[in-house]
Amino acid sequence: MLRFVIRRILLMVPVLFGLSVLLFLWVRALPGDPARALLGEKATPESIASVNAQYGFDKPLLQQYLIYTSRLLRGDFGNSPRTGEPVLGTFIQRFPATVELGVAALIFAVVVGIPLGYLAAKRAGGWLDSFAVGTSLAGVVIPVFVLAYLLKVVFAVGLHGPLHVLAFLPSSGRQSARIDATHITNFYVLDGLLTREWDASWDAVVHLILPAIALGSIPLAIIVRMTRASVIDVLNEDYVRTANSKGLAPGLITRRHVLRNALLPVVTVIGLQTGALLAGAVLTESVFAINGIGSYLFTAISNLDFAVLQGFILFIALIYAVVNLLVDLSYGVIDPRLRTR
């Protein structure tokens, strides 16, 4: 197991190295000279000269790359030219909000998706199956930010007319302004639990509902389809027939034989959704004004703040790699046959 973990971590190194080369070249491929691209419109001859000296843009390309990576390894991801704040600091400060949203979205997708996929497979061809397939298609074809806006208008802002009663949820932010909560970790739900400020925790949860449903629609679609397909496959296996014919309780067969075998591909797919979740967070967070990395990226994209984009893409790739490592490790927990390998 340890060897497997070490091997997997070592395999991440070339990918991250290659990504750093790509992102390095990317800034140089941007229109205009790199210092100007990094500084944006506010560039003055003095600031360009200082950035050139700082990053060594006047030196040979290879030397520039070495300067860039040595800065990365020391944890210096540069500063945003727009705000002057360090990219790494901003990322760390805003990351908890995005993790909270991402986890809430995944919980929604798993809690709704796996039972729905399972029931659809059990009664393949029935009305519930059609409903599940319809849900998963809707999740694929409706753009995330459209769904986010629709949810916001109907359940938070309120439509004109009788449907206004549906608007009972908060429309933006992570917590109501009236709540004076202590923030230790910046995970607002967790903070409330740690400080025993239950109302603060609950308020944060209520704020998460609509964004989590909007963002969760991406993984929900895939989880429903994968669970359905996978359960149909497993239900046709000989060992399920054997378990049935020897008279095991249906609940036991479902838990021990069907779900345990069917969920393995579903877990892989959930891991692969990390990237899509983070990209979807860019759209969802900006609709609901959540101060996570998504809304920061949104501003960075709108302002063409390349220093921030460069740093954030690297972080997102790193997170993606780590999550998929965790997914691979979780196989051992779900499937004991894989533990010995």
Place this chain on the structure above:
Amino acid sequence: MTILDAEQGPIDEGLFDPPAGDERGTSLWQGAFRRLRRNPSAIVGAVIVVAFVLVAIFAPVLAPYEPAGTQWISQVTPSSVPGPSPGHLLGLDSFGSDMLTQLIYGARQSLIIGVVSTTIGLLGGAVLGLIAGGLGGWWDTGVMRIVDILLSIPSLLLAVSIAAVMGRNPFAIMIAIGAAQVPIFARLLRGSMLGQRRQDYVLAATSLGLRQRRIVMSHVLPNSLGPVIVQATLVLATAIIEVAALSYLGLGSADPAIAEWGRMLVKAQDRLQSDPRLAILPGICIAITALGFTLFGEALREALDPKSRR
């Protein structure tokens, strides 16, 4: 012994009978087409796709007015936009253009973006996949590592990065969306080619003394295209949705009045409460078109899957 022989007689005869029924002589694609015709969701998907393409092509004939005509702008006030009327079946949009006209021309824009970006992704991915799957060895390792790196960036962010390099021009979005799909196509084609290379017919071709290049180009490649074609159908749907997302991020084309569904949707956001119609209509167009390509692509995948062949 004699009894056994007698019993085996008819079985032996049966062995030399030609395969019964309509399975005789059907190719992979003929079989797939036959299965598609029987699948109701394939029919629905195909009808939507054909309708969408026809609307896009015949937009000038179908649309009641000229596109991006803002002659009714005086009727648009900050608080309201005129709704459906006999002259404008779907009302006006916030620029004072006829909504129906804009939606019809939007189909044209979506078709162009979808086809161009999918072609870029398909061609780029095919070249990389062909190098990796056809040449093998170090080429394979090198290309696939680059593909791994690109796949670690979410495709929306990859498209944003590429659009940033291209600057603001009408083709930047199409190239960005297409290029972001290149790694996916490359991986699919390579995987499919590796699967085909282990088939017996490749061994047969090799033992006949065919050159490697000929085997790859005229035997392995055509047989590996199934998953790639399915993916291309699905990417057409993704492209139409991603254009909307990129428009939302402010990376769309610079002309505000241009008839593009994603852009119309984004522009309608400030009027969502008073005139939800402005956002809902282009939203429905995007969803239905994406649904058509998705249904057809999924059905095609099922039809080409040897496991589902009956």
